Amino acid sequence: MTAKKIKIKVYRDLMGANDLWASKTRALLKARGIAMLNLISSPGSGKTTLLEQTAALLATRLRFAVLEGDVATTHDAERLARLGVRVSQLLTSGACHLEAKLVHRALLDLPLDALDLVIVENVGNLVCPAEFDIGENAKVAVLSVTEGEDKPLKYPLLFREAKVVVLTKIDLLPHLPFSLPKCLEYIRKVNAALPVIQVSAITRNGMTPWVDWLAAQHRSRIG
Numbered sequence: 121m122t123a124k125k126i127k128i129k130v131y132r133d134l135m136g137a138n139d140l141w142a143s144k145t146r147a148l149l150k151a152r153g154i155a156m157l158n159l160i161s162s163p164g165s166g167k168t169t170l171l172e173q174t175a176a177l178l179a180t181r182l183r184f185a186v187l188e189g190d191v192a193t194t195h196d197a198e199r200l201a202r203l204g205v206r207v208s209q210l211l212t213s214g215a216c217h218l219e220a221k222l223v224h225r226a227l228l229d230l231p232l233d234a235l236d237l238v239i240v241e242n243v244g245n246l247v248c249p250a251e252f253d254i255g256e257n258a259k260v261a262v263l264s265v266t267e268g269e270d271k272p273l274k275y276p277l278l279f280r281e282a283k284v285v286v287l288t289k290i291d292l293l294p295h296l297p298f299s300l301p302k303c304l305e306y307i308r309k310v311n312a313a314l315p316v317i318q319v320s321a322i323t324r325n326g327m328t329p330w331v332d333w334l335a336a337q338h339r340s341r342i343g
């Protein structure tokens with residue numbers, strides 16, 4: 121009896137390909153002493169506004185560029201370009217996160233010899249961007265006080281992976297039934313050592329510790 125030919129459908133490990141591009145990026149940036157940060161949050165938590173406020177404060181200290189990740193439009197890149205920031209827009213055409221290959225391509229078009237820091241604003245989403253390594257040195261979890269204090273418990277991966285939490289829109293605290301101690305407790309439950317920087321892009325409260333933290337990321341990169 122002749123053996124029946126068996127056909128097997130094979131699905132490639134796409135995450136494996138992503139990790140390969142992420143490690144290429146990590147090597148590229150390490151060789152040039154550039155730090156790269158990956159800002160992750162839900163839509164509307166204030167990432168672009170934070171970057172708008174960061175731009176002038178950071179410009180006197182570091183040479184930096186921004187990669188703006190979105191599903192559609194160049195709105196966020198335009199907001200930063202208007203302030204003179206070196207910025208590129210990365211469009212995912214529907215995908216809910218940035219992939220390492222696209223980030224790598226955009227990095228190769230930047231004048232890497234003239235940069236200390238690259239800040240990536242990932243697509244607004246608390247789930248998928250946390251799962252995809254893009255070759256960053258650190259993930260930054262951005263959480264606004266309007267989202268409720270329980271998000272670190274509901275989306276623990278991001279808060280486990282992040283190196284810092286930026287808690288935004290703290291100017292709104294007097295108007296919201298948001299418990300800051302409860303939120304901090306939930307963050308600690310997921311990641312006991314995670315630092316939290318509280319900021320308001322409106323009052324500019326907390327901007328100095330945030331910019332100091334950014335500068336420290338570059339120092340630890342070259343140190």
Ligand SMILES: Nc1nc2c(ncn2[C@@H]2O[C@H](COP(=O)(O)OP(=O)(O)O)[C@@H](O)[C@H]2O)c(=O)[nH]1
Pocket residue numbers: 161162163164165166167168169170244288289290291292319320321322323
């Ligand atoms: N009250 C207050 N509103 C803010 C603050 N930061 C951002 N916003 C508002 O939140 C909305 C979303 O901001 P945006 O930066 O576009 O969020 P992104 O989607 O995370 O980039 C806009 O209407 C901002 O004006 C803040 O610190 N305080």
Ligand SMILES: [Mg+2]
Pocket residue numbers: 167168169196241
């Ligand atoms: Mg934005």
